[in-house]
Amino acid sequence: MGLFPCAPVAPSLAVDLRVLQFVKTLFVRQTPNVTAWCEAVEVFLAGCGYTFAGKDNLRRQFNNAYHWYCVLVIQNDDHVSAMISVARPTARPQEEHKQPSDYLRARCPLCFGGNDWRQARSPDQLCIEQSPCIIVANMASRVDCIICMDACFTKKRSKNPCGAEGDDPPNPITSFFVPTEVVDKMESLAEQCCTRGHNGTGRVVVPDGNDDLVEEGMHVPVSVLDGCGQSFIAADERWKKASTQFFADTGLMALLCRHDRVLWLVNLTSAGEKQHYVLALLKQFITHIPNDMRVGFLYDIGCQIEHSWCKWKFFDDSILLRFQFGVSVFHAYGHQWPCQIIYHPRKREGFGLSDGEGCERLWSALKPLISLLRVSGYHQRLFVLNMQVRHLDTKSLTGFALWLSRRWASCRAQKRGVDRGLRDCGCDVGQLRAQWVAQVEHQTRPSPRQSKNKVDKEIRMILELEQLVKARAATISALEICFVANRITDFACFELDIADARAQYDKLSDMLLRRRAALGVSVTARL
Incomplete structure (x- = not known):
């Protein structure tokens, strides 16, 4: 050859x-x-x-x-x-905006390759105003495509502590990574939107006292959203998942379709899961789809993303109307029950059997690269990841037919089981639907005023935080004693462990101080 x-x-x-x-x-x-x-x-x-x-x-x-x-x-x-x-026939200019971009059609032919994706809508859902950005409200019950997103902090790249100069030129290939300029622009936009809201020019709804409420555009009360936000590390941008002291690139964030095909990647350089990375991927995706395509978006903290979108107005309301937010299946059970009722993909119409865990399968496929990426140069790391994504594309493309056949058989089997269960219970389907609507309405209702119970709960939370702060302080002391006694075998791991312990200690201490400051004098005396 x-x-x-x-x-x-x-x-x-x-x-x-x-x-x-x-x-x-x-x-x-x-x-x-x-x-x-x-x-x-x-x-x-x-x-x-x-x-x-x-x-x-x-x-x-x-x-x-x-x-x-x-x-x-x-x-x-x-x-x-x-x-x-x-060589393909070109679309007429008036039809170009009616289909996904050629890039998306090449990324996943099953999601974006067809020209008839609107045919799945019922006749009343096809009613669109003259402006393609204005979507009729009854279209919100279905989605035309489903995407998922997640971050991973194991695909890091170490800094060069010795200042060695290696040959790491840029690679002239098409990359799946969102350009750094787009990410920086979205970071500035997110900061501007949040600053505008804090200055009073944006719409930010804050409950008074012990009152619970449902903010405009949301489906669950503020208390539920607060509970979900405290349960997930991903919802806290200040939480350090990777040390920027030792790593130049701290991880990856990926946007995938429901067939586990990578649409875009973002290179993470911060210690935590910052919100502007999510916005950059969504912005990139929005520019490649028609103005009337409805999107189902699954994320570990999908409820928090929708809340931020409604609260800070990162994008136009016309775009928000086209998005249906959900939480990934494996992470859904960490959310509050009212949140699960609204955002769990199995309880939400239009998501089918999509689980939103395609990113987890991607991280598993990229696991053999962890050790290599730690010592690679910046451009070489991106090149290796692009190569691996192309290999996964080829592998999945050859298995699409078998995948569809297997999923179709599984779907039919599950449907037969559900139909058999409905027949055995002897209940009318219409009655069951009405009962479900009543249950959702009741369990997502704002909680009544519970001053005494709330105070007792806050005191218990403060006492638990005090125990956690003491435990983290003990961990830091133990690590420092090992260092002084020269019992450290892996100094790099020691630095990561003590940095993580100190970050957790600082976060918990700050949370404890804020909760103590929020209590009155009489309540503080009860501690």
């Missing part, structure tokens, strides 16, 4: 294309390790009587040839796809 050189001019090594293709196929199925592979080749060739001049020459030369071979293969695939797209 030919040879591929390690340099464009005067190469000292050329590698057979079949060998490069074999290594490329191998490295997307296990942890990429050019060093180990080249060392094995050198040992094998040495046994056959062949040796290389110099030290580590094969690794540097082979790595260069392999890297640019992968770049060439990716560019060739993109060029072929572009030529095919050009």
Whole structure:
């Protein structure tokens, strides 16, 4: 087939294309390790009587040839796809905005590839005003596509403590990562919206005293949202999940469709799960879909995202009307029960059997890359992740037919079981629906005034916080004693552990002070 050189001019090594293709196929199925592979080749060739001049020459030369071979293969695939797209009949200008973008249609043909995605709507749901941004209210009961999002803080990249300079040039390939400029712009927008709300020009509803209420645009009371926010670390932007002292890139956030196809990725550089990363991914997605496409959005804290959207007005209300928020199935049980009634995808019409956990499956598939990404350069890390996503795309594309067949059979089996259960119970379906509506209305009603119970609950919370603060202080003291006694075997892990313990101590102490300050003098005396 030919040879591929390690340099464009005067190469000292050329590698057979079949060998490069074999290594490329191998490295997307296990942890990429050019060093180990080249060392094995050198040992094998040495046994056959062949040796290389110099030290580590094969690794540097082979790595260069392999890297640019992968770049060439990716560019060739993109060029072929572009030529095919050009050969397709072009849509008329007035119809271009009625379909998802070519990028999305290529990312997931099942979600965005068809031109008939509106046919699933009932006739009354097809009633759209003259302006495509104004959606009739009765369309909110269905969604046209379902996406999910999550962050992962294990795919980190360490800082370069020694200041070593390596060869890490940008790679000329199409990337799935949202540009840094877009992320920075959304961070500024989020800060401006929150500042405008705090200054009084935005609409922020705050309950008075012990009153509970349902804010405008929301479906559950403020007390329920507060409970969900306190239950999840992802809802606290100040919570440090990765140390920025030791890591330049702290993780990834991904946006996937319901078929586990990656739509976009965002590179995280903060210690916590900041809200502007979510907004950047949503903004990128919104610009690629028609103005009347309705979206089901599943996230670990979907209730908090909708609350922030309604509260701070990050996007227009016309966009908010097209989004139906839900929580991922595995995280739903950590939410308050009224929140589960509204946001659980199994209890919400339109989400079907989508679980919103596609990101967890993606993180599992990327798990072999954790050790490699820690020591990679900035551009090399993005390149490896893009390569792996392309491999997962090819793998899922070849299994779409089997996936659909398996899911269809499972769906029919579950439907038969539900129909059999309804027949056995002997209840009218209309009566059951009416009872469910009544239950939702009752259990999402704002709580009445409960001054005494609330005070007792607050005192118990403060006492529990005091115990947690003491426990974190004891953990910090134990770590410091180990350090003084020179019993630390892994200094990097020690730094991460003590930084995490101190961050938790500071957060809990701050929460304890704020809760104490909120109590009156008479109540404080009861502590």
